[in-house]
Amino acid sequence: MTPDLKVQLAGIEFANPIMTASGCCGYGEELAGVFPLSKLGALVTKSITLKPRLGHPPPRTAETASGMLNAIGLANVGIDQFVAEKVPFLATQKTRIIVNVAGSKLQEYIEVATRLDDCEVVDMIELNISCPNVDEGGMEFGADPKMTEKSVAAVKKVFSRPVIAKLSPNVTSIVQIAQAAEQGGADAFSIINSLVGTSIDIETRRPRLTNNRGGLTGPAIKPVALAMVDAVYRSGCRPPIIGIGGIADYRDVVEFMLCGASAVQIGTALFIAPDTPVKIARDLKAYLKRTKLQSVTELIGKVKRY
Amino acid sequence: MSKIACQDTLITKKRHLSQDYFSLTFSPVSRANRCVPGQFIHLLLPSTDVTFRRAFSVASVSEDGNELEIIFRVVGRGTTLLAGLAKGDRVNILVPLGNRFTIPRKNERVLLIGGGIGFPPMMFLASRLLAKGHPADKIEFFYGGRSKDDILERTRIKKLGVRFHPVTEDGSFGEKGLVTQPVERVISEATGEKMRMYACGPEPMLKAVEALGVKYGIPGEISVEAPMPCGFGVCLGCVLPLKAGGYTRVCTDGPVYPFGEVVL
Numbered sequence: 001m002t003p004d005l006k007v008q009l010a011g012i013e014f015a016n017p018i019m020t021a022s023g024c025c026g027y028g029e030e031l032a033g034v035f036p037l038s039k040l041g042a043l044v045t046k047s048i049t050l051k052p053r054l055g056h057p058p059p060r061t062a063e064t065a066s067g068m069l070n071a072i073g074l075a076n077v078g079i080d081q082f083v084a085e086k087v088p089f090l091a092t093q094k095t096r097i098i099v100n101v102a103g104s105k106l107q108e109y110i111e112v113a114t115r116l117d118d119c120e121v122v123d124m125i126e127l128n129i130s131c132p133n134v135d136e137g138g139m140e141f142g143a144d145p146k147m148t149e150k151s152v153a154a155v156k157k158v159f160s161r162p163v164i165a166k167l168s169p170n171v172t173s174i175v176q177i178a179q180a181a182e183q184g185g186a187d188a189f190s191i192i193n194s195l196v197g198t199s200i201d202i203e204t205r206r207p208r209l210t211n212n213r214g215g216l217t218g219p220a221i222k223p224v225a226l227a228m229v230d231a232v233y234r235s236g237c238r239p240p241i242i243g244i245g246g247i248a249d250y251r252d253v254v255e256f257m258l259c260g261a262s263a264v265q266i267g268t269a270l271f272i273a274p275d276t277p278v279k280i281a282r283d284l285k286a287y288l289k290r291t292k293l294q295s296v297t298e299l300i301g302k303v304k305r306y
Numbered sequence: 307m308s309k310i311a312c313q314d315t316l317i318t319k320k321r322h323l324s325q326d327y328f329s330l331t332f333s334p335v336s337r338a339n340r341c342v343p344g345q346f347i348h349l350l351l352p353s354t355d356v357t358f359r360r361a362f363s364v365a366s367v368s369e370d371g372n373e374l375e376i377i378f379r380v381v382g383r384g385t386t387l388l389a390g391l392a393k394g395d396r397v398n399i400l401v402p403l404g405n406r407f408t409i410p411r412k413n414e415r416v417l418l419i420g421g422g423i424g425f426p427p428m429m430f431l432a433s434r435l436l437a438k439g440h441p442a443d444k445i446e447f448f449y450g451g452r453s454k455d456d457i458l459e460r461t462r463i464k465k466l467g468v469r470f471h472p473v474t475e476d477g478s479f480g481e482k483g484l485v486t487q488p489v490e491r492v493i494s495e496a497t498g499e500k501m502r503m504y505a506c507g508p509e510p511m512l513k514a515v516e517a518l519g520v521k522y523g524i525p526g527e528i529s530v531e532a533p534m535p536c537g538f539g540v541c542l543g544c545v546l547p548l549k550a551g552g553y554t555r556v557c558t559d560g561p562v563y564p565f566g567e568v569v570l
């Protein structure tokens with residue numbers, strides 16, 4: 001029998017646990033030029049905001065040891081153009097569509113989510129709460145339990161399908177934030193977003209990013225992400241976890257699932273090898289066969305802890 | 307069929323051209339026959355010392371469409387690693403990427419301007435135009451470098467039969483000075499002929515070429531560079547500002563732009 005890669009999250013079935021991470025696959029069009037998107041469990045779009053955003057001036061990215069820094073600045077087409085120009089393409093794709101939503105005021109999240117509720121093709125919303133809240137002096141929504149709960153609850157009110165809270169690792173206790181998101185009604189967690197970091201050119205003495213700092217991603221962050229997934233899973237939170245951070249091959253996926261992830265997202269690895277999701281699905285199947293498992297779900301949370 | 311092939315390929319030929327310049331030929335390369343001048347490949351080095359791929363313009367493709375050549379200069383970590391690879395080594399490439407140069411009309415005088423390691427796409431364009439029947443005496447190939455060692459593939463360019471104008475800053479080969487000098491001379495000597503310019507090279511050269519285009523009312527295109535995390539349009543890391551406002555993704559909207567479109 002060929003092993004089954006299907007997974008369920010918040011009552012929705014996915015062909016496999018492999019999703020592409022927000023900001024690393026645009027709105028799907030370009031990636032569809034590399035492989036059919038039906039090979040994915042889901043595609044997660046770039047963060048969508050109420051108004052279009054141009055993003056930060058270049059340079060926006062820098063290479064680091066085993067990873068990269070980015071400060072794209074949430075450049076995106078805005079909800080109007082997204083619905084008019086990107087949704088029709090996504091509607092033709094045979095994969096689950098998750099739209100990542102960002103904003104600088106709670107009201108913006110609510111308005112974007114309201115618009116997305118009318119788009120049938122959108123299976124889920126993923127809330128990027130690693131955004132500065134201008135109403136609260138620029139403190140990140142996801143850095144404060146109360147703001148986290150409030151924003152998830154507000155979006156849940158206007159969006160009728162499942163809502164994922166994408167948690168920031170740049171907090172004292174990710175478990176506390178996860179609990180707050182659950183209180184707010186989160187149906188799943190995405191763990192983790194990028195870690196704050198920077199890099200300086202010692203000849204010019206300038207930061208390598210015009211934003212002065214950015215988000216660290218790629219293989220370098222995998223151990224941190226794994227420990228955070230593990231911590232939230234063990235804390236007894238009910239919502240399923242989507243593990244993110246430095247995943248490049250099937251072994252990484254197995255590690256995340258053993259630590260409690262029900263699915264995973266692939267970000268930076270798409271830049272290095274855009275066909276990574278296809279290879280992972282193939283290799284994951286072979287791993288399940290080799291270890292005599294029928295379903296990938298049998299891996300979830302099965303790490304043998306000391 | 308997918309538009310972009312993410313493929314393993316072998317280095318089948320390696321040539322040391324001079325100092326830190328190398329030519330590598332890869333084979334087999336599916337989609338090589340679909341590459342057009344202006345396009346580039348994104349090459350993954352077989353090393354964890356670098357995260358991103360590295361972008362290189364297509365310098366030539368073989369007639370059977372199985373081989374693809376790049377010419378590069380060692381400037382940093384990635385290109386040092388690349389220069390250390392040998393015939394028979396395997397690399398992974400994404401191909402074909404980017405937009406393309408506009409093909410000129412056959413009655414137009416074509417001014418190809420390559421500065422330093424910007425010459426490979428100009429060479430590819432020259433051979434494609436010739437293959438399409440553009441008269442060789444209507445193709446002017448300007449090639450500027452610091453000194454003789456920076457002017458590569460001289461025999462190859464001469465063999466094309468185009469009008470070759472090598473220029474070096476120290477005068478060790480060809481005309482002494484900057485490449486824009488002979489360009490301006492050819493422009494001002496031309497009589498009532500339609501002209502079109504194409505340029506790839508360092509930013510100051512591109513600016514100077516654009517300025518000539520404006521001064522003499524000649525249309526043209528430049529090929530620009532930007533650091534590229536993904537190379538196929540998904541990361542928004544490679545942007546340059548547009549004169550009209552906003553940003554352009556160099557990897558998919560470029561790397562070729564009409565004069566005056568991007569802020570250099």
Ligand SMILES: Cc1cc2nc3c(=O)[nH]c(=O)nc-3n(C[C@H](O)[C@H](O)[C@H](O)COP(=O)(O)OP(=O)(O)OC[C@H]3O[C@@H](n4cnc5c(N)ncnc54)[C@H](O)[C@@H]3O)c2cc1C
Nearest residue numbers: 360361362363377378379381382383384385531532533561
């Ligand atoms: C469309 C395009 C076509 C190119 N064609 C050629 C070619 O035909 N021949 C050639 O020799 N070079 C070409 N380049 C430049 C080549 O990509 C860089 O020289 C190379 O990336 C440098 O890598 P490195 O690790 O040696 O340098 P490092 O300076 O160590 O690189 C650090 C980072 O900056 C990036 N970077 C550094 N310089 C450049 C640059 N000039 N352009 C873009 N990214 C850069 C690197 O990719 C890397 O991510 C092209 C660039 C682009 C964008």
Ligand SMILES: Cc1cc2nc3c(=O)[nH]c(=O)nc-3n(C[C@H](O)[C@H](O)[C@H](O)COP(=O)(O)O)c2cc1C
Nearest residue numbers: 021022023047070128192193217218245246267268
């Ligand atoms: C260039 C780039 C852009 C990103 N943009 C977004 C974004 O718009 N919204 C978001 O929630 N996460 C964004 N992320 C974070 C990723 O979705 C992911 O959480 C992070 O990259 C960690 O996964 P990785 O190590 O597999 O890349 C971005 C990451 C990168 C590298």
Ligand code: FES
Nearest residue numbers: 536537542544557
């Ligand atoms: S390099 Fe990623 S969008 Fe251009």
